[in-house]
Amino acid sequence: MARSNPYNPEFREEAVRLALSTNKPISQTARELEINAETLRAWVRRHQRNTPSPSGDLTLNERARLKEQDRRIRELEMEVSFLKKAAAYFVKDPR
Structure with a gap:
């Protein structure tokens, strides 16, 4: 049986935004949000892979x-x- 996800999409988006907008390491941002650092890293990677950056980086x-x-x-x-x-x-x- 699939495990239910305790984090809603709005929380994920806000966590990714925080991780990308601050100069703090992802692990510190994850600690502050009380989530696993690897979970936040995965969300950030997925966001970067799916969203072209405004600076012109290529996917x-x-x-x-x-x-x-x-x-x-x-x-x-x-x-x-x-x-x-x-x-x-x-x-x-x-x-």
């Missing part, structure tokens, strides 16, 4: 997509370079 999926796009751009640039060289070769040869 894991966005970073993976960007890396794939960079790889594809390099590949296409090599193809274009090869085609330019091939076109120049055939223009020189009068056959």
Whole structure:
């Protein structure tokens, strides 16, 4: 049987907000809220993973997509370079 969660979503959001807005370590914030530090860390990680930050940090999926796009751009640039060289070769040869 699943265990019921004693923390409601509003409490979780407020705890994450407190943890992120203060300069205190997460463990100290958790002690003040009388919750387990690892529980608060998990909530903060989940929040950071699911919420893009206003400073422009990328999520894991966005970073993976960007890396794939960079790889594809390099590949296409090599193809274009090869085609330019091939076109120049055939223009020189009068056959």
